């Protein structure tokens with residue numbers, strides 16, 4: 001994966017038509033932007049990634065210690081967790097849950113309920 005690429009989208013004319021899937025079902029073709037620096041194709045589904053701030057707010061509300069928050073946030077940042085090009089929101093949620101559970105004992109259903 002393209003670590004820490006700043007991503008620059010191609011122009012509208014260069015967009016590529018690719019199969020498009022949402023909620024596990026194929027929805028035909030749709031124009032996708034791609035990054036002219038690393039070639040990653042941008043996620044164009046409505047399942048869009050959320051910014052890091054959205055998840056750090058959740059971390060702050062889970063009732064875990066400051067150290068647990070910092071460790072979780074650092075690990076998420078290392079993974080380019082908020083890269084809207086190749087992360088979807090549902091992927092983010094799975095990663096978020098596994099990282100939070102690595103550093104704390106918050107049960108999965110409580111994390112899910114806060115997302």
Ligand SMILES: [Zn+2]
Pocket residue numbers: 002005006007008035036037038039040
């Ligand atoms: Zn890129």
